[in-house]
Amino acid sequence: MAKSNKPIVWGLFAAGGTVTAFITPVLVLLTLLPVVGVMPELLVYDNLHAFAGHWVGKLLLFGVIFLVLWHAAHRLRITLHDFGVRADSAVAVIVYLAAAAGTLAAAYFLLRI
Amino acid sequence: MSERIVELEVLRFNPETDAEPRFQRYSVPCMNEWVVLDALNHVKEAIDPTLSYRWSCHMAVCGSCGMMINGEPKLACKAFLRAYDGVIRVEPLANFPIQRDLVTVIDDFITKLKRVKPYLVPKSDQPVEAGEFRQTPAELKRYKQYTLCINCMLCYAACPEYALVPKFIGPAAISLAHRYNEDSRDGGREERQQEIASGEGVWECSFVGACSEVCPEHVDPAGALQQVKIRSTVDWYQEHLMPWSKK
Numbered sequence: 001m002a003k004s005n006k007p008i009v010w011g012l013f014a015a016g017g018t019v020t021a022f023i024t025p026v027l028v029l030l031t032l033l034p035v036v037g038v039m040p041e042l043l044v045y046d047n048l049h050a051f052a053g054h055w056v057g058k059l060l061l062f063g064v065i066f067l068v069l070w071h072a073a074h075r076l077r078i079t080l081h082d083f084g085v086r087a088d089s090a091v092a093v094i095v096y097l098a099a100a101a102g103t104l105a106a107a108y109f110l111l112r113i
Numbered sequence: 114m115s116e117r118i119v120e121l122e123v124l125r126f127n128p129e130t131d132a133e134p135r136f137q138r139y140s141v142p143c144m145n146e147w148v149v150l151d152a153l154n155h156v157k158e159a160i161d162p163t164l165s166y167r168w169s170c171h172m173a174v175c176g177s178c179g180m181m182i183n184g185e186p187k188l189a190c191k192a193f194l195r196a197y198d199g200v201i202r203v204e205p206l207a208n209f210p211i212q213r214d215l216v217t218v219i220d221d222f223i224t225k226l227k228r229v230k231p232y233l234v235p236k237s238d239q240p241v242e243a244g245e246f247r248q249t250p251a252e253l254k255r256y257k258q259y260t261l262c263i264n265c266m267l268c269y270a271a272c273p274e275y276a277l278v279p280k281f282i283g284p285a286a287i288s289l290a291h292r293y294n295e296d297s298r299d300g301g302r303e304e305r306q307q308e309i310a311s312g313e314g315v316w317e318c319s320f321v322g323a324c325s326e327v328c329p330e331h332v333d334p335a336g337a338l339q340q341v342k343i344r345s346t347v348d349w350y351q352e353h354l355m356p357w358s359k360k
Binding site: 001002005008010011078081082 | 273274308311312313314316319320321350
């Protein structure tokens with residue numbers, strides 16, 4: 001029996017899952033801070049803009065967005081499979097294309113900063 | 114030692130004479146500390162000798178008495194009657210064809226088990242005089258948990274992936290393959306990977322985790338499968354990006 005090529009998509013999915021697990025709580029917390037009236041210097045627009053303007057910042061943001069989008073796409077593919085949707089190839093193309101589009105958009109906007 | 118009457122609703126089916134399965138009610142006088150298997154044994158001995166089911170050890174070691182109890186895969190010898198109220202519905206393990214009553218046809222699992230070579234494949238042939246293969250406690254710990262599998266097939270009855278895709282090798286067989294892959298004395302990993310790193314193998318798993326919830330021996334098959342995925346992914350990158358690193 002031939003070995004599967006699934007590791008390509010699964011490796012990115014696993015990496016994205018790990019990143020999401022670490023980043024999501026932080027993002028939720030940072031988003032809630034201004035809501036309760038605490039506005040740390042870090043979250044001021046100019047600072048965030050400068051962060052996204054540096055090439056290290058760009059790289060980090062791109063990596064996070066790419067992996068998280070890929071993770072979400074693959075999770076959706078598996079969820080649809082679990083719900084009994086048997087058109088796996090079509091589902092895979094659609095969700096991965098959506099993730100790729102989001103990733104490309106992220107690259108485009110990051111490069112414009 | 115108190116006694117109560119337990120209502121059992123047991124699936125009956127004889128493929129040779131019955132068009133389809135039906136449920137039969139039994140009122141069974143049971144001791145409070147009995148398990149479902151005791152109740153079934155009482156039915157067989159005193160009420161209806163035609164009832165068929167598998168059992169052997171009565172102590173969660175042999176893995177024979179797996180059945181659906183109120184819709185959940187359980188060992189009948191570990192399912193205490195006092196945990197249930199009202200009528201207890203007993204059915205054969207889900208996802209397997211019925212041979213008769215609570216007895217299922219398990220050929221599919223046995224075939225898959227054989228395919229993954231669940232035994233030590235020594236790295237090299239050694240004469241007996243060479244002595245034993247030594248192993249440190251740390252090396253033993255890597256796989257010990259997965260040796261606890263008793264092949265009861267509860268995980269197959271719980272697995273929605275196996276229900277959807279019957280060719281999926283499934284939780285127990287892949288966990289057992291992983292058990293030998295992780296053994297420092299073993300040299301058969303590449304042969305096993307041909308089976309479990311395939312599309313029908315570990316990649317059919319979507320990590321629902323039901324296998325680990327129902328496992329009576331706490332093998333945690335879902336955890337084993339996740340480890341197999343990680344190892345197989347590392348393999349894939351090694352084979353495709355670093356072909357020269359082939360062991």
